[in-house]
Every structure is written in C-alpha cells, then in structure tokens.
Amino acid sequence: MAYEQGYDVLRLIEHSESCYVSSKYVRGRTLIRYIREEKEIEKEQLFAWMRKMAGTLACVHKCRGAPCYQYVNPYSMIIAEDEELYFLDLKAASNQEMLIRMQKRTIREHFLPEEEAYYQRASVTLDLYGLARTYQYLLAETEVLPDLNKKEILKLEKIISRCLNRQSKKACQSAQEIKRMIPSYKNEEEKERSKGKYFRKWLYIAAAVVVIILGRSIFAGNSHSTNSYSEKSHAINSGNDVKAAETKTGIDEKEAAAYTAGKKETAEQMQTTEMELGSLYFLKLEDYEKSRQHFEAACAGTKKTDKESGIAAGMAAVSACLAEKTLPEEELKQALEQTALLLEEKEDAIYYRCVLKGYTCLDAKEQREELLRLGIQYRALGEKEGQEEVTQWMAMAYEQNGKKSDAAKMYEELLAVEGKRAEREELYRKVTELFLADKKNDDAMRRIREGVTEYPDSVELQVLKLRVTCKEKEKNRRACRKALERAVKNRTDIQKNEDFRKLLQEQGFQMKGEKVCEKE
Structure with missing residues (x-):
C-alpha cells in the first residue's frame, strides 16, 4: 500500500552503552490509524512491534542527558510502508500539529495516569505507563492471529500491571526490562523442532538411566557372596537408601504442594485478566458480546471468593442482554439488581461503573432512581477514575426524573473539569436552562x-442571557425591550440568530431597523 503522508521519525543509533539520535523521513500511517483500518494483526508482528516500542524507549533513555520521550501513545508511533515501527521526531516542525493534537484531554486521559493530567512532566515511569496503555489499546482494539495462548496473555498482563502500578515494589524500572519480558513467537514448524529436541533430550536421559540400572543389577549379582563386613556395609547403605527415599518423598510432596499453589495462583491471575478484559470491552469499547465471553471465562475456574464469581456471572448476564438486538429489559433489570447487591468496596469500583452503564440503557423512572442511588455510593468510594462519566449519567437521570436543580449541580461539576470550548458552552447553556x-x-x-x-x-450565550433578563423582568416589558435593543446595537449579527427571533416573538416584539418595537 502506498501512503500519501510522510513523517519525520527518530533514527536511533546504538553504540556500546550509548545511543545517538538523528531523524529520517518515512511514508506511512500512525499506529492509531493502522489499528482502526486493519483490525487484525499477526501475532509475530504484534510481538515484534511491542519489542520495538520498548527497545526504542530504552535507546532514548540511554541518550546523553537521559531524556524521556514523554508522549508515548499510538498517535506518536508510525507504521512505515515496510511495516517497520518508528517514533515521531517531536522536535521536527512538521510534527507540531500532531504534538498539539496529543495534548487534547481525550488522548491524555487514556495514556497518562489520573494524577498527571497534562504532558508537563517527563519521567521514565511515565514513559513506561504510556507504553503499557499502548499495549492495552493494541490488544483491545485488534484481533491477534493466531489467538494468544494463556501463557502469552499472562506474560503481557504481568508487563502491563507492573508498568501501571508505578508505586509497587515490583514495578518495571526500565524499558529494557520490558523488552526482555515480551513473549517470543514460534510458528508450528519451530514448535515441532523444539518438541523433537525435547523428546531426543529425554530419550538420551532415559537410556542413561537404563544403563545405570543394569549396571547396578550386574554389580549386585556379582557381589552376592561377600563376607560379613560387606553384608554389614550393605545393611548400612540400605538404611541410608531408605532415609534418602523418605527425604525424596518429602521433597516430592513439597514440590507437588508448590506446583498446586502455583497452578492456583496462575488460575486466579487468568481470571483477574478475564475480568479486566470484560470490563474494558464493556465500558470503553462497548463490545458486549466479547465482554460476555470474558466474564463467562472468569466464571469458568475457581475464583478467590464467591463474591467475585457472582460479579462475573452477573456482568456476563448484563453483557448478554446488551448484546441482543432487541433489549430484554426485564432480564437486564434482574441481572443488574443481582450484581449491584454484591458491590460494596473500593475494589468494586470498576463494576459499579459497569452496572451504572447498564442502568443507562433502561428508561423507567425506578431504574433511574436506582442509578442515582448507586451513583451516590460510587462517588462516596473516592475513586477518581470514571467520576466524570458517572456524574454525566447522574445528571441525565436527575434531569429525566424532573429534578432540575440536582441535574444543574451535576452539570456544574462537569463544567468545573471540562476544558473544551464547545462542551463548556453547551454546559453553560444546559445549567442556565435547568435553573x-x-x-x-x-x-x-x-x-x-x-x-x-x-x-x-x-451569540448563543448572549441570546440566552437576554432570555434570562426578560424572565427576570417579566413585569417590566420596557426594561426587557431596552436589553434587547442594547444587544442589537452591540452586535448587529444577533438579529440573524434563530433563537433571538424566537425570543422576540415570545415577548411580543418585532424589529424595525435596529429598534425593538411592540408587535403590531
């Protein structure tokens, strides 16, 4: 495929323990665009790109002055025509537009931790956090061919967890460490060769064991008629063999116990991963069929607690309802109620959000009241993630249930954190109209x-202010008319506004030139 757009990207040259940076020009597309257009990715390619991302960051961190890349996300990575992955050269003038775009809240909130609201500080741990979020996005938004096996999923889940939990003692400290942890890909032919080597290795060991056993048998036969000293020595050796066998049995039991514990821990890690993927598909991607599959997979093994198993089963049922073309409202309501009964702690925060989102799909007043009750509980947990989303749902529920002032206060909270002009104007309008x-x-x-x-x-906010002014001065039409005339004098284009003309009609006025007159 030929690409119309070209990019200035980093060209990194490693020499011993140092790394030098230059720039090169390639034609390609951003990783975010690649993911949206292709949807599928070969497993070998996935691991190669993951390794390249980590390797590039490791090289950047080795440059003079130990710099950090800072903007680690799918928008800053380029897939060239030859399928090679590169990082944008953010110092190049040609990439300034992309740099500005990456500073938007919708991008920042996905690839920066909550406590770092803006790309202001640079650090290795923030680079690794962005890398882990990019890995998550890549895995969530693409179909890997062939499917990842359980061992590979666990490895990737471990990498992501150790990068996102920056305060943990087990947190990843370097990109080089991550690069070493990326699973290696083997195709079927390589697997067969590995199996052959493994089989031959154990065949040789088995042959050696047979030779040793035969040798001992021959030795035992030849030494059958030894003197009493030899018999005594044999008895002592036999005793030692018994003790050794008992010791060996003890070791085997310990190994078996350790193996069982490890297997149980692995099963729990797999179920945790399935729960996280189910939540991701439910909340972010809104793919309810895949969400159902992951929550059901979480129910398949032995969970740590009955509560977690119940949440997984409940969310599987909720996902199944939302995946239907015709929404089975009664079944959805029951599944949400059963899941909500299990929610009580901060650790359940993400499932609160899943249940709350499920309630937004129901249109009855009683279900909106339940949404508000759970929303208040969620806010009391003090969990920062998802607060804006939950506040939005609660504002809509208050508004639909006729609690206008409560809805206005919720929208005011959103206004306090919203940064985009279009959204802020809409919130000013919404809050004013509700009051x-x-x-x-x-x-x-x-x-x-x-x-x-x-x-x-x-103009829209100016007209709304006029509407509030006229509402305040309902008993004083002259004051209302004067306010309208001042507005026209200050900006003549206000007369073209549909809401302004509608306001004139409602108040019984009409325009004559730039004068507001009583309607004839």
Whole structure:
C-alpha cells in the first residue's frame, strides 16, 4: 500500500552503552490509524512491534542527558510502508500539529495516569505507563492471529500491571526490562523442532538411566557372596537408601504442594485478566458480546471468593442482554439488581461503573432512581477514575426524573473539569436552562453571566442571557425591550440568530431597523 503522508521519525543509533539520535523521513500511517483500518494483526508482528516500542524507549533513555520521550501513545508511533515501527521526531516542525493534537484531554486521559493530567512532566515511569496503555489499546482494539495462548496473555498482563502500578515494589524500572519480558513467537514448524529436541533430550536421559540400572543389577549379582563386613556395609547403605527415599518423598510432596499453589495462583491471575478484559470491552469499547465471553471465562475456574464469581456471572448476564438486538429489559433489570447487591468496596469500583452503564440503557423512572442511588455510593468510594462519566449519567437521570436543580449541580461539576470550548458552552447553556426551568432565576443569571464573560463572542450565550433578563423582568416589558435593543446595537449579527427571533416573538416584539418595537 502506498501512503500519501510522510513523517519525520527518530533514527536511533546504538553504540556500546550509548545511543545517538538523528531523524529520517518515512511514508506511512500512525499506529492509531493502522489499528482502526486493519483490525487484525499477526501475532509475530504484534510481538515484534511491542519489542520495538520498548527497545526504542530504552535507546532514548540511554541518550546523553537521559531524556524521556514523554508522549508515548499510538498517535506518536508510525507504521512505515515496510511495516517497520518508528517514533515521531517531536522536535521536527512538521510534527507540531500532531504534538498539539496529543495534548487534547481525550488522548491524555487514556495514556497518562489520573494524577498527571497534562504532558508537563517527563519521567521514565511515565514513559513506561504510556507504553503499557499502548499495549492495552493494541490488544483491545485488534484481533491477534493466531489467538494468544494463556501463557502469552499472562506474560503481557504481568508487563502491563507492573508498568501501571508505578508505586509497587515490583514495578518495571526500565524499558529494557520490558523488552526482555515480551513473549517470543514460534510458528508450528519451530514448535515441532523444539518438541523433537525435547523428546531426543529425554530419550538420551532415559537410556542413561537404563544403563545405570543394569549396571547396578550386574554389580549386585556379582557381589552376592561377600563376607560379613560387606553384608554389614550393605545393611548400612540400605538404611541410608531408605532415609534418602523418605527425604525424596518429602521433597516430592513439597514440590507437588508448590506446583498446586502455583497452578492456583496462575488460575486466579487468568481470571483477574478475564475480568479486566470484560470490563474494558464493556465500558470503553462497548463490545458486549466479547465482554460476555470474558466474564463467562472468569466464571469458568475457581475464583478467590464467591463474591467475585457472582460479579462475573452477573456482568456476563448484563453483557448478554446488551448484546441482543432487541433489549430484554426485564432480564437486564434482574441481572443488574443481582450484581449491584454484591458491590460494596473500593475494589468494586470498576463494576459499579459497569452496572451504572447498564442502568443507562433502561428508561423507567425506578431504574433511574436506582442509578442515582448507586451513583451516590460510587462517588462516596473516592475513586477518581470514571467520576466524570458517572456524574454525566447522574445528571441525565436527575434531569429525566424532573429534578432540575440536582441535574444543574451535576452539570456544574462537569463544567468545573471540562476544558473544551464547545462542551463548556453547551454546559453553560444546559445549567442556565435547568435553573430557569426550576424558577431559580438568580442562579440562572449567575451562571450565564460567567459564560458570557468567558466567551463574549458567543451569540448563543448572549441570546440566552437576554432570555434570562426578560424572565427576570417579566413585569417590566420596557426594561426587557431596552436589553434587547442594547444587544442589537452591540452586535448587529444577533438579529440573524434563530433563537433571538424566537425570543422576540415570545415577548411580543418585532424589529424595525435596529429598534425593538411592540408587535403590531
């Protein structure tokens, strides 16, 4: 495939313990675009790219001054025409537009920890965090061919966990360490050769054991008629053999116990991974069929507690309902209620969010009340992740249930953290209209004034402020008319606004030039 776009990327040259950086130009596409367009990836290619990502970061970290890359995410990686992976040269003028794009909140919140809201600080641990999030995104958004086996899933889950839990004693300390941990890929032919080598190795060992046993038998036959001293010596040796056998049995029992414990731990790790993948597909990707599969897989083994098993079973049922073309509302309601009964601790936070999202699909007032009850419980946990999403759901539920002031307060919380202009304008409008509908004109005026002060060029907010002004001065039409005339004088283009014309009609006014007059 020929690519229209070219990029300046890093060209890294390793020499002994040092690394030198230069730049080169390649034609290709960003990793994020590749993932969205291709959807499938060969397992060999996946591991190669993962290893290349870690290797590139390791090289960057070895450069003079120990710099960090800082913007580690799928937007900063380029897949060239030859399928090679490169990192963007962020110092190149040609990549400044992409650099600005990566600073958007929608990108930052996925590839930075919550306590690091912006790409302001640079550190090795933040680079590794971004790398782990990129691995997660790559695994979640693509279908790996052939499928990853359980051993590979566990290895990758271990890498991701050790990078994301930065405060853990087992946290990864370097990109080189991650590179060494990436699974190696073997095709079927290589596997067969490995099996052959393994078989031949144990065949040789077995032959050697047979020779030793035969030798002992011959030796025993030849020494049958020895003197009493030899018999005594044999008795002592036999006693030692018994003790050795007892010791060996003890070791075997310990090994068996350790093996069983390790197997149990591996099963629990697999189930934890399945639960995490189920939540990811449910919350982020909204692929409810895959979510169901992972939650059901989590139920298949022995879970650490009945509670976790119950949550997995409940979420599998919820996912199954949402995967149906025609939503079975009664079954969904029952599955959500049963799962909600098990939620009580901070560790359950992600499942609170899953259940809350499930309730957003039900339209009855009672279910919205249940959503609000669970939302209040979730907020009390003090969990930062997902707070904005939950606040949005609660605001909508309050609004739909007619609790306008409560809804307005929720939207005000969103306004306090929202950074985009379009969303902020919409929130100013929403909060003002809700206060106005609840006859809280003072609160409405307070909020719309803030909006107009922040965005003085917004015609929509100006018109809404006029609406609140006229609402306040319902008994004083002259004051309302004067406010409308001042607005027209300050900006003539306001007359073209549909909401402004509608406001004039509602108030019984009409325009004559730049004058607001009583409607004839």
